[in-house]
Amino acid sequence: MTPAVLHILLALSAQDRHGYGIMKQVESDSKGKVTMGPGTLYGSIRRMTDAGLIAESDRRIDPSLDDERRVYYRITALGQQALGAELQRYREVVAVARSLRPKTAGA
Amino acid sequence: MLLRLYPRPFRERFAHSMAQTFADLRRERPGRAFTLWIFLETLAGVVRERATHVGRLTMAGNVFRTVKYAALAVGALTVAGIVTVMLLARGTGEDIAGVVAPALLLTTLSVAAAVAAAVMQGRQRKRAGGDPRAD
Numbered sequence: 001m002t003p004a005v006l007h008i009l010l011a012l013s014a015q016d017r018h019g020y021g022i023m024k025q026v027e028s029d030s031k032g033k034v035t036m037g038p039g040t041l042y043g044s045i046r047r048m049t050d051a052g053l054i055a056e057s058d059r060r061i062d063p064s065l066d067d068e069r070r071v072y073y074r075i076t077a078l079g080q081q082a083l084g085a086e087l088q089r090y091r092e093v094v095a096v097a098r099s100l101r102p103k104t105a106g107a
Numbered sequence: 108m109l110l111r112l113y114p115r116p117f118r119e120r121f122a123h124s125m126a127q128t129f130a131d132l133r134r135e136r137p138g139r140a141f142t143l144w145i146f147l148e149t150l151a152g153v154v155r156e157r158a159t160h161v162g163r164l165t166m167a168g169n170v171f172r173t174v175k176y177a178a179l180a181v182g183a184l185t186v187a188g189i190v191t192v193m194l195l196a197r198g199t200g201e202d203i204a205g206v207v208a209p210a211l212l213l214t215t216l217s218v219a220a221a222v223a224a225a226v227m228q229g230r231q232r233k234r235a236g237g238d239p240r241a242d
Contacts, residue, residue: 018124018127019124019125019127019128020127020128020131020132023128037144037145037148037149037152038125038128038129038132038145038148038149038152039148039149039150039151039152039153039155040148040151040152041128042117042121042124042125042128042152043152043155043156045121046117046120046121046156069123069127070124070127071123071124
């Protein structure tokens with residue numbers, strides 16, 4: 001799973017968002033360290049919708065404040081499963097790193 | 108204008124959303140450096156999508172080409188078999204119709220498959236190269 005895909009799944013795990021909303025959420029989640037441009041964002045969205053990780057959503061957060069034609073995306077069950085598996089993998093990597101740290105610190 | 112460089116299927120799905128995102132970015136984050144970065148990042152996206160698209164087309168084209176040559180090879184081998192059987196049976200008076208008839212049917216089917224694959228390959232090529240915006 002690429003970092004872009006992980007960030008998009010994370011951004012959509014809380015609520016449905018449109019493209020620019022995803023960009024802003026990714027930036028906020030990463031505390032400004034990851035800025036995703038439209039090229040990466042929509043390329044990833046294409047691959048993720050094709051893979052069934054995300055899908056277009058019918059829900060609008062606030063239609064009165066928003067352009068009706070805006071496309072919102074939601075995470076699918078498969079996407080949630082993939083996100084859960086990836087986060088678990090990260091936890092395991094961190095656990096291994098923590099278990100190695102005293103040795104490397106002493107080396 | 109940059110959006111027009113994307114492959115057509117991508118454009119049809121995302122052009123409106125991307126245009127909206129560009130408008131949001133222009134409104135909320137003005138500045139030349141950021142605009143230049145967005146331009147270059149999107150250009151890189153165009154290259155990636157083009158490469159993916161070409162890869163897909165090439166793969167589909169390869170399938171038709173493989174089918175075409177496989178069918179031609181089967182047809183040619185069957186014809187060679189028929190000729191061999193006819194030569195071996197010449198003068199012996201042996202009835203070879205039971206072998207030749209199914210072999211001829213196989214040859215006909217192979218040629219039909221080769222022609223169909225060639226037509227599909229041609230259409231694929233036309234779609235990819237006929238209209239510069241058609242892909």
